[in-house]
Amino acid sequence: MSCVNRNLVALGLGYLSESTDFPSLLDQLIKILLEEKGSEKFASKYNVAIFIELESAALIFSAADVELIFVALKNVFQECTKENSPLLHGQCILSMTTVLLQAFEKVNEEELGVLFTEHIEFLLGLVNQTNNVNNIHIRSIAARCLTEIEICFPQILKNCVDSLYMAAVVETSIAHQCYMSLLALVISHSIADKINETSLWGKYPNTQWKSNFIQQEGDTLITGYTDLKEMVSFLVDQLPLCSTEGVAWITMQIIDMMLHKPDLQASAQVLKPLVLHFSNTYSTVAGHVVFLLEKHLGNLIFQEKDMIQLLQQLLLNSSHPSLSASTRLLYLDWLSDYLSRRPEKIASIQDVNFVLPGSFDGPETHLKKLKLLSSLLKNKKESSVPLLHALATLQKQMKCKSSIKLKSALIKVLYRYLCDHHNVDMSAEVPRILVAVTKEDISFVPFVLNFIHCVQDILPKSSVPSCLLTSLVMAFTQPDSAATLATFHFVLDIFLMAVTQDLCICQPKAILNYLMKYIVCEEVCGLLSWMLGHQILSLCFKLMSNYDTVVFFYELCEVLKMFMANSEDVDLLDRAHIYHSLLVSLSNKKIY
Numbered sequence: 001m002s003c004v005n006r007n008l009v010a011l012g013l014g015y016l017s018e019s020t021d022f023p024s025l026l027d028q029l030i031k032i033l034l035e036e037k038g039s040e041k042f043a044s045k046y047n048v049a050i051f052i053e054l055e056s057a058a059l060i061f062s063a064a065d066v067e068l069i070f071v072a073l074k075n076v077f078q079e080c081t082k083e084n085s086p087l088l089h090g091q092c093i094l095s096m097t098t099v100l101l102q103a104f105e106k107v108n109e110e111e112l113g114v115l116f117t118e119h120i121e122f123l124l125g126l127v128n129q130t131n132n133v134n135n136i137h138i139r140s141i142a143a144r145c146l147t148e149i150e151i152c153f154p155q156i157l158k159n160c161v162d163s164l165y166m167a168a169v170v171e172t173s174i175a176h177q178c179y180m181s182l183l184a185l186v187i188s189h190s191i192a193d194k195i196n197e198t199s200l201w202g203k204y205p206n207t208q209w210k211s212n213f214i215q216q217e218g219d220t221l222i223t224g225y226t227d228l229k230e231m232v233s234f235l236v237d238q239l240p241l242c243s244t245e246g247v248a249w250i251t252m253q254i255i256d257m258m259l260h261k262p263d264l265q266a267s268a269q270v271l272k273p274l275v276l277h278f279s280n281t282y283s284t285v286a287g288h289v290v291f292l293l294e295k296h297l298g299n300l301i302f303q304e305k306d307m308i309q310l311l312q313q314l315l316l317n318s319s320h321p322s323l324s325a326s327t328r329l330l331y332l333d334w335l336s337d338y339l340s341r342r343p344e345k346i347a348s349i350q351d352v353n354f355v356l357p358g359s360f361d362g363p364e365t366h367l368k369k370l371k372l373l374s375s376l377l378k379n380k381k382e383s384s385v386p387l388l389h390a391l392a393t394l395q396k397q398m399k400c401k402s403s404i405k406l407k408s409a410l411i412k413v414l415y416r417y418l419c420d421h422h423n424v425d426m427s428a429e430v431p432r433i434l435v436a437v438t439k440e441d442i443s444f445v446p447f448v449l450n451f452i453h454c455v456q457d458i459l460p461k462s463s464v465p466s467c468l469l470t471s472l473v474m475a476f477t478q479p480d481s482a483a484t485l486a487t488f489h490f491v492l493d494i495f496l497m498a499v500t501q502d503l504c505i506c507q508p509k510a511i512l513n514y515l516m517k518y519i520v521c522e523e524v525c526g527l528l529s530w531m532l533g534h535q536i537l538s539l540c541f542k543l544m545s546n547y548d549t550v551v552f553f554y555e556l557c558e559v560l561k562m563f564m565a566n567s568e569d570v571d572l573l574d575r576a577h578i579y580h581s582l583l584v585s586l587s588n589k590k591i592y
Contacts, residue, residue: 004025004055005017007051007054008051011050012043012044012047013044013048013051016028016029022058022059022061023061025059026059026068026069029048029051029059030069030072032044033049033072033075033076034072034075042085045076045088046087046088046091049076049092049094049095050091050095052069052073052095052098052099053091053094053095053099056095056098056099057105057106059099060102060103060106060107061106062106063103063107063108063112066099066100066103066115069095069099070096070100070115070119073092073095074092074096077093080092086135086137086138087137089137089138089141090137090138090140090141093123093126093138093141093142094141096119097119097123097145097148097149100112100116101149101152120146120149120156123145124146124160126138127139127142127143127164127167127182128163128167130167131170131171131172133173136173136174139173139175139178140174140178143179143181143182146182147178147181147182147185150185150189151185154189154192155189155190157186157189158186158189160186161183161187164179164183164186165231165234167179168180168182168183168238169234177241177242177246180235180238180242181246181249181250183231183235184235184249184250184253184254185249185253187228187231187232187235187253188254188260191228191257191260191261192256228261228264229267232254232257232264232267233267233270235253235254236270236271239251244283244286245285247274247289248285248286251271251274251292251293252289254271255292255293255297258297259296265300268297268300268301269300271297271301274289274290275290275293275302275306279306279309279310279313281313282320282323284327287317287331287334288334290310290313291310291314291337294306294307294310294338295337295341307342308348310338311335311338311345311348311349314331315335315349315354315355316354318332318354319354319358319369321358325361325362325364329365329368332365336368336371339372339375339376340375346375346376349376352373352377355369355372355376356373357369357370357390357393357394358393359393361393362405363394363405363406363408364405364409366393366394366397366409366413367412367413369390370387370391370394370413370416370417371412371413371416373387373390374413374416374421377420377421378420378421383421384421384423384425384429385425387417388417388426388429388433391410391413391433394406394409394410395410395433395437398410398441399440402441407441407443407444407447411448414430414433414434415451418455418459418462419458422459427463427464427467430464430468431464431467431471434448434451435471435472435475439475439482442483443487443490445490445491445494446490446493448472449493451468452465452468452497466502466505469494469498469501469505470498470504470505470507472494473494473495473506473507473510474507474510476494477507477511477513477514485519485524485527485528488532489532492535492536495511498511499539499542499546500546506543506546508543508547508551508552508555509551509552509555511539511543512552512555512558512559513555515536515559516555516558516562519536520536520559520562520563520566520567521562521566522562522565522566525562525563525566525567526566526567526568528569528572530571533563533572534571536563537563537572537576537579540556540559540560540579541579543556544556544579544583556583557580557583560579560580561580563576564576564577
């Protein structure tokens, strides 16, 4: 209830937070909505309607709850008609739509069928009141609600295409953009073949239309190419009247139409003005429109100079200091996608400074930029030097403030480096960097071990995994090792992986001597946890199983003896005794 209470307080309804459960809270909200009429009550009713929209998922438990909310909100809606309060008017429609859509997650769709049909017909009736200057705001909200319903239940409004088209043609108020957006979505869904009767919840309501605004089955729909082309032409002609956001939405629907109906692509050039208008801009929405046009329609619209201009704009905006980090990340994603589809354009990028990480770039930006830099320098001579130099800021950040995101970014970047540039220099530098970072921050071990597994899978002939693991074993068996008892489980993970490798990588004597001196000695052994003790004994058993024990017989015996002498855990004592008996009484072959 904490989030619910915060919303109540923010909307001036804090006195309702005393309600102990959601049903009683809903009763209180309905009571406020059904209070006596009067303009002084509008503010509280408006806030209640907003709260119902925000918390509809928590307030609904049955179809009866939905009907109760609908009755209350319709009553308020009728009040608004007399009192001329468009804000509350529109909020009632929004709340009703949200409640209805949320109800499909909890209530059987058969129980909502009649109410759902009536609500859609009610919204369509409002939309059909074209050029009514008294309800422009309400009609805009109604069109947006229908758009949301069509998104949740694709093709639910497919029988309304012609009527919506006529309404959009006639409408001349500022509601025109909402009509256009709804029309574009419905047309796009209507000509798609594979989205019929699907929804976010896996449910699809059974609707029985009564409104004249909706064509019945068997009536003429926009199956003909001529009608469809006329509607698309109308949408394109009206784009200059829309905001940037409206243009972006409608353009995306037109792109979908052209992908579903390839015949429409013959007229793709009508979208060329959008490329010219939106190319040189810092607007993310406008940039996305141009990117989608290039991605899906490509050579139908773009000439070579347009391709180069788009590339330059993506490079500029992906590193522009005045743009937010999230915006730069978007442009980096689009730039990476663009270059992956058009690798021939990489040669036209002469200056890679655009993708070099900055001092204030976060882990995600570092990761994307360095991955992109790696792909730009792929197959180029002496690429290792600039790539490794570009890691400097990321490594510096890790020294100041190590975090999971930073560790993950470094591992992913080095993995990409190794895959893209598997040469002698990179094969030597990557293990060195990873060992140095691990020695400074031992919690980096899980990331390094995962890196080893990945490289072994992708590059089975690479010497990097063995070199890296050998260096790690050597680093953490030295007297100056930074490991403590609290962090020893990380070191043990290294030893357990090494024990599955060659003898020269594992170095059993060095590992066992380290255990004798620092772990199973009298001062420390009694402090070992049950789990850590069993992991150490598992390491001993793997050494006995995987190698000839003659090489390290004395050291292994001493570790097991010290366990038996210093451990106070009965399970550990029994297991150590069994392994010691096996070691001294059985041959290596019998252990298998």
